Amino acid sequence: xxxxxxxxxxxxxxxxxxxxxxxxxxxxxxxxxxxxxxxxxxxxxxxxxxxxxxxxxxxxxxxxxxxxxxxxxxxxxxxxxxxxxxxxxxxxxxxxxxxxxxxxxxxxxxxxxxxxxxxxxxxxxxxxxxxxxxxxxxxxxxxxxxxxxxxxxxxxxxxxxxxxxxxxxxxxxxxxxxxxxxxxxxxxxxxxxxxxxxxx
Amino acid sequence: xxxxxxxxxxxxxxxxxxxxxxxxxxxxxxxxxxxxxxxxxxxxxxxxxxxxxxxxxxxxxxxxxxxxxxxxxxxxxxxxxxxxxxxxxxxxxxxxxxxxxxxxxxxxxxxxxxxxxxxxxxxxxxxxxxxxxxxxxxxxxxxxxxxxxxxxxxxxxxxxxxxxxxxxxxxxxxxxxxxxxxxxxxxxxxxxxxxxxxxx
DNA sequence: CATGCCGTGATACAGATGTATCATGCGAAT
DNA sequence: ATTCGCATGATACATCTGTATCACGGCATG
Numbered sequence: 001x002x003x004x005x006x007x008x009x010x011x012x013x014x015x016x017x018x019x020x021x022x023x024x025x026x027x028x029x030x031x032x033x034x035x036x037x038x039x040x041x042x043x044x045x046x047x048x049x050x051x052x053x054x055x056x057x058x059x060x061x062x063x064x065x066x067x068x069x070x071x072x073x074x075x076x077x078x079x080x081x082x083x084x085x086x087x088x089x090x091x092x093x094x095x096x097x098x099x100x101x102x103x104x105x106x107x108x109x110x111x112x113x114x115x116x117x118x119x120x121x122x123x124x125x126x127x128x129x130x131x132x133x134x135x136x137x138x139x140x141x142x143x144x145x146x147x148x149x150x151x152x153x154x155x156x157x158x159x160x161x162x163x164x165x166x167x168x169x170x171x172x173x174x175x176x177x178x179x180x181x182x183x184x185x186x187x188x189x190x191x192x193x194x195x196x197x198x199x200x
Numbered sequence: 201x202x203x204x205x206x207x208x209x210x211x212x213x214x215x216x217x218x219x220x221x222x223x224x225x226x227x228x229x230x231x232x233x234x235x236x237x238x239x240x241x242x243x244x245x246x247x248x249x250x251x252x253x254x255x256x257x258x259x260x261x262x263x264x265x266x267x268x269x270x271x272x273x274x275x276x277x278x279x280x281x282x283x284x285x286x287x288x289x290x291x292x293x294x295x296x297x298x299x300x301x302x303x304x305x306x307x308x309x310x311x312x313x314x315x316x317x318x319x320x321x322x323x324x325x326x327x328x329x330x331x332x333x334x335x336x337x338x339x340x341x342x343x344x345x346x347x348x349x350x351x352x353x354x355x356x357x358x359x360x361x362x363x364x365x366x367x368x369x370x371x372x373x374x375x376x377x378x379x380x381x382x383x384x385x386x387x388x389x390x391x392x393x394x395x396x397x398x399x400x
Numbered sequence: 401c402a403t404g405c406c407g408t409g410a411t412a413c414a415g416a417t418g419t420a421t422c423a424t425g426c427g428a429a430t
Numbered sequence: 431a432t433t434c435g436c437a438t439g440a441t442a443c444a445t446c447t448g449t450a451t452c453a454c455g456g457c458a459t460g
Binding site: 025026028029108111112114115117118119120121124129132133156157160161163164166167168169170171172174175177178179180181188189190192193196 | 225226228229308311312314315317318319320321324329332333356357360361363364366367368369370371372374375377378379380381388389390392393396
């Protein structure tokens with residue numbers, strides 16, 4: 001009936017169905033059956049292409065990470081040529097903030113995974129959890145470059161500043177998802193601090 | 201058999217059992233039966249003192265909020281007399297960071313609730329969700345006081361600075377819970393930014 | 401003394417969930 | 431042409447979950 005279907009394509013289809021559910025209803029609601037229905041396939045197929053639910057969750061998480069990375073790359077190139085440290089930092093940080101539909105989606109879904117990982121630390125181990133550290137390193141490098149160019153006071157600690165900025169953006173994102181403020185207000189807070197770090 | 205037991209005491213006992221489970225195993229694992237077992241009572245009693253699970257969750261959340269508030273009050277008074285704006289800000293922010301057992305517990309449990317609220321926004325409505333805003337207002341007031349005293353550059357926007365600091369602390373807390381860094385490192389980042397805001 | 405409510409236990413119920421099993425059709429290789 | 435493995439469907443199973451029901455002993459109030 002089916003003639004050797006492409007596995008990767010089916011896996012993508014199913015994993016993205018899970019991400020869609022995680023975004024709109026939370027990971028709690030992402031049961032095997034719900035994912036199957038969302039993907040338009042039978043429960044059996046979800047079992048077939050992903051042996052266990054844990055496998056499905058991990059695969060979808062990797063795809064989510066790739067999506068975020070792609071978005072960051074886009075925002076960096078859109079920041080103008082030639083790339084400047086300030087442009088890169090601004091692009092990466094604003095791109096994480098839930099300001100438009102896609103970033104809201106990504107942020108919400110990441111938050112759902114975060115909660116999952118908190119009480120199932122083994123899951124974290126099975127996933128390359130180095131992403132935040134890489135980002136922090138990238139930011140620190142940009143800040144050092146800006147210091148060398150005289151745009152930022154050389155007395156500042158680049159690593160500390162990078163860590164603080166990234167944490168602030170994460171916190172701002174949480175406040176947006178929690179309904180405490182909207183994306184524009186969060187962006188304003190970020191811009192304010194960036195303006196204070198680089199020249200006004 | 202029982203002779204008119206004190207309701208409030210039983211409710212406290214049960215709600216704290218839920219908080220204990222939420223801390224150690226996550227809210228997912230806090231089923232009615234698990235809470236009953238942890239509290240050392242029968243399932244029926246949990247049902248009796250809290251009609252529904254939602255009621256139990258909300259009650260426990262209020263208690264958690266009270267615990268955090270008490271901790272902040274302690275840390276503020278421990279910051280020295282007379283209270284200074286810088287002392288207050290430092291106390292409140294460091295007190296939220298998961299650096300010791302109790303703050304880890306509170307932060308973890310709040311994170312669990314945060315995930316719950318994300319995909320069940322009605323729950324948020326039934327709970328006084330103004331807490332973060334109040335905190336932000338308090339911080340902004342302290343910062344303005346420091347500005348009046350000449351400790352902070354008067355050109356800064358107090359509200360933006362307060363929002364940024366609070367978000368940063370939340371983000372740092374998440375990174376600690378996620379295992380990216382330990383409490384001491386998070387505290388160092390916070391201290392670095394506070395030193396930059398106030399004089400070194 | 402009788403009546404009725406309060407606190408508690410045991411158990412039932414319906415639904416959901418992850419996973420396993422059995423079956424079947426189709427295409428390719430021998 | 432037969433055989434075998436891949437892709438898929440239907441269904442079963444054991445477990446857990448929140449909630450509801452039935453029952454019963456004790457204490458206070460009439």
